[in-house]
Amino acid sequence: MNDPLPLAAGSPSWDWLIQDDRVHRTIYTDPSIFAREMNNIFAATWVYLLHESELPEPGDFRRAWMGTRELIVTRDEARALHVFANRCSHRGATVCREPGGKASSFTCPYHGWKYDNRGQLFGIPGKTAYGAEFKARDMHLARPAQVALYKGFVFATLNPDAPPLETHLGAAARFLDEWIEHQGGADNIVVGGAQRFHLECNWKMVFDNAGDGYHVPFSHQSLLQMTNARYGGGDMSYFADADRSRMKLYALGNGHTVIDQRPDMYGNSAWEQQRPQPGREVFEAHVRATVAEADAKRVLESAVGAGMNLNIFPNLLLIGNQIQVIQPLNAGGTTMHWHATRRRDADDALNTMRMRTQEDFPIMGEMDDAGNFEECHRGLVNFPEDEWIDISRHHETGQDVADEEGRIVGPVTSELHLRAYYAQWKRLMAAEPTLRASKSRIAR
Amino acid sequence: MKNDTATAASAAPRYQPASNYVDDAFYGWLNEVSLDLDAVTTQRTGRPDAALAAEIERLLTVESRLLDQHAYAEWLDLYTPECAYWIPATRPAGDPRAQITLEFHDRRRLLDRVARLGTGLAYSQLPASRTARQLSGLEIWASPGRSDEWRVRCNFLMAESRAGKRRVLGGWYGFVVRRVGDALRLAFKQVNLLDPDEPQGNNSFFL
Numbered sequence: 001m002n003d004p005l006p007l008a009a010g011s012p013s014w015d016w017l018i019q020d021d022r023v024h025r026t027i028y029t030d031p032s033i034f035a036r037e038m039n040n041i042f043a044a045t046w047v048y049l050l051h052e053s054e055l056p057e058p059g060d061f062r063r064a065w066m067g068t069r070e071l072i073v074t075r076d077e078a079r080a081l082h083v084f085a086n087r088c089s090h091r092g093a094t095v096c097r098e099p100g101g102k103a104s105s106f107t108c109p110y111h112g113w114k115y116d117n118r119g120q121l122f123g124i125p126g127k128t129a130y131g132a133e134f135k136a137r138d139m140h141l142a143r144p145a146q147v148a149l150y151k152g153f154v155f156a157t158l159n160p161d162a163p164p165l166e167t168h169l170g171a172a173a174r175f176l177d178e179w180i181e182h183q184g185g186a187d188n189i190v191v192g193g194a195q196r197f198h199l200e201c202n203w204k205m206v207f208d209n210a211g212d213g214y215h216v217p218f219s220h221q222s223l224l225q226m227t228n229a230r231y232g233g234g235d236m237s238y239f240a241d242a243d244r245s246r247m248k249l250y251a252l253g254n255g256h257t258v259i260d261q262r263p264d265m266y267g268n269s270a271w272e273q274q275r276p277q278p279g280r281e282v283f284e285a286h287v288r289a290t291v292a293e294a295d296a297k298r299v300l301e302s303a304v305g306a307g308m309n310l311n312i313f314p315n316l317l318l319i320g321n322q323i324q325v326i327q328p329l330n331a332g333g334t335t336m337h338w339h340a341t342r343r344r345d346a347d348d349a350l351n352t353m354r355m356r357t358q359e360d361f362p363i364m365g366e367m368d369d370a371g372n373f374e375e376c377h378r379g380l381v382n383f384p385e386d387e388w389i390d391i392s393r394h395h396e397t398g399q400d401v402a403d404e405e406g407r408i409v410g411p412v413t414s415e416l417h418l419r420a421y422y423a424q425w426k427r428l429m430a431a432e433p434t435l436r437a438s439k440s441r442i443a444r
Numbered sequence: 445m446k447n448d449t450a451t452a453a454s455a456a457p458r459y460q461p462a463s464n465y466v467d468d469a470f471y472g473w474l475n476e477v478s479l480d481l482d483a484v485t486t487q488r489t490g491r492p493d494a495a496l497a498a499e500i501e502r503l504l505t506v507e508s509r510l511l512d513q514h515a516y517a518e519w520l521d522l523y524t525p526e527c528a529y530w531i532p533a534t535r536p537a538g539d540p541r542a543q544i545t546l547e548f549h550d551r552r553r554l555l556d557r558v559a560r561l562g563t564g565l566a567y568s569q570l571p572a573s574r575t576a577r578q579l580s581g582l583e584i585w586a587s588p589g590r591s592d593e594w595r596v597r598c599n600f601l602m603a604e605s606r607a608g609k610r611r612v613l614g615g616w617y618g619f620v621v622r623r624v625g626d627a628l629r630l631a632f633k634q635v636n637l638l639d640p641d642e643p644q645g646n647n648s649f650f651l
Contacts, residue, residue, distance in 0.1 A: 099641070192542055192543050192544055193534065193545075195544060195546055195644075196642065196644065197643055197645075219567065221565040222560045222561070222563040222564075222565040222567070223560055223566075225560075225563045225565065226560040226563060230556065231458055232458065276553075277553070278528075279463070279466035280459065281459075281462060281464050282464060282466060282467040336643070338544075340543075340544035348541055348542075351542065352471070352540075352541040352542075355540065355541070355542075355544055355548070356548060358544060359544065363557070364557065364560055368566060368567040370568065370646065371568040
């Protein structure tokens with residue numbers, strides 16, 4: 001590969017790589033940039049790990065990731081959450097080989113070192129072989145500098161200087177609150193399994209698309225044509241002439257953005273917009289029979305998505321009723337986790353319908369996007385002399401405007417989303433953050 | 445799909461064919477079948493005679509071949525009007541009422557998927573996946589209390605080639621086969637991948 005290596009060159013010019021209306025291909029393809037992202041973005045800012053409902057009981061644990069760093073998240077007997085590295089203090093072996101489950105302790109399979117479910121070392125076979133110097137060292141499993149929750153959403157960062165999580169979420173918090181409200185409140189959300197996909201592309205291809213209101217009639221043409229032919233239109237057909245729609249795209253600061261589909265999706269009835277799910281008629285009859293007429297619309301609409309694509313930089317995407325998580329693997333590989341949600345207050349019929357609704361888009365829409373992300377990556381790799389990725393849509397039309405709340409609001413096909421998150425990406429990549437993990441004893 | 449027009453008349457005219465069979469009892473039946481298909485047992489009661497076993501094996505062979513040929517209309521004709529196609533996201537399969545699946549389709553959504561692929565604009569299948577399925581370890585037994593219905597389990601290995609990349613998918617299929625008039629039809633197909641809980645590649649065709 002004849003890639004210019006902007007980092008190896010000694011003084012990368014972030015202003016050259018990230019311009020207002022175009023970005024350089026190497027930020028997607030260059031392993032040294034990816035390595036810096038894993039520190040400056042996927043460790044130095046708040047990264048989403050998991051939803052609290054995934055660890056309902058004391059003793060529950062689940063693997064999670066900050067970029068390429070693997071963590072274990074646990075709930076202890078006092079119901080407190082703990083986050084620590086899946087890396088034995090001895091010789092580095094992973095102490096946990098399972099994606100999740102229940103455990104009161106983790107024993108390293110290699111030499112038997114034992115850690116409790118707070119990551120605290122409590123047993124070393126043949127301990128008399130160690131001396132005073134060893135015993136003076138902190139040998140507990142490494143914990144990120146900061147862990148914080150926002151209404152059940154668990155985040156962590158290795159950066160002790162990162163601003164408080166609420167400050168980081170900023171204007172995105174209001175949309176996250178509205179997404180949570182669609183689910184009936186923070187305590188009402190229960191994650192019910194995940195669909196996972198491997199993509200042969202850089203993680204930013206996924207983030208790029210998450211706020212892209214331009215691609216829908218093209219990338220999803222097959223889905224829209226089918227929906228039109230079979231049902232006379234429906235879900236997402238309002239994207240056909242999106243700039244004339246009532247939908248808006250908002251840049252919320254700190255790289256967060258949202259496409260608010262609600263003015264169109266919920267304009268009349270979001271339930272009526274939905275493509276027919278398996279069991280739709282049975283469910284609708286059940287709701288009409290069991291719920292007062294005035295409430296029926298609200299209940300039916302809680303079976304369909306929240307009507308926004310809320311993108312919390314760098315790895316949390318709320319789409320429909322799903323909690324989507326981006327896990328970068330390397331410059332050209334990404335895993336996507338689509339966590340489905342159900343409602344604690346719902347009956348089985350409603351939660352079943354939520355599952356069937358959440359399965360619609362991944363198989364009928366996301367697959368085509370994923371194919372396009374992979375082909376984007378292939379295109380960027382296969383012709384290095386063509387250096388730039390254009391992100392200038394609506395940059396020169398004057399239609400991206402600041403509103404009274406300090407957000408920037410643009411037409412839904414504006415590439416404002418890319419420009420906004422790349423501004424944050426550039427700030428973070430140019431910084432020299434402190435990254436810290438603690439191996440000390442937890443204060444009881 | 446002439447079978448569908450008969451059931452289409454009653455409900456909301458916008459969503460054809462109407463789908464009134466995916467109710468709680470249907471899910472209960474699917475869960476019962478799913479557990480039975482994956483039961484640890486050395487003995488199945490109600491083994492078919494040789495002629496019937498051969499007929500069922502032929503049906504599965506044709507089902508596989510039609511998928512390999514992308515002959516989706518003919519493929520769907522092998523299924524009963526009130527059928528289900530289910531790819532669990534976990535192993536063993538959970539209850540699809542409470543857990544997300546990789547895919548769960550009634551006949552109507554199977555028709556949606558066939559129509560989508562048929563537009564020629566489904567970019568995840570441009571070019572289309574070429575597949576060759578190998579089935580083995582076929583077991584057939586009668587559905588409890590029924591003389592017109594059988595349950596089937598077999599392993600599958602699927603070689604896939606698309607856009608210059610080769611993959612092998614594997615696992616086991618579960619089927620429910622039912623006698624409808626003179627013909628045998630499939631009422632249910634469950635695809636149990638080896639690794640449904642691991643990140644999946646482009647499975648936008650039918651497994």
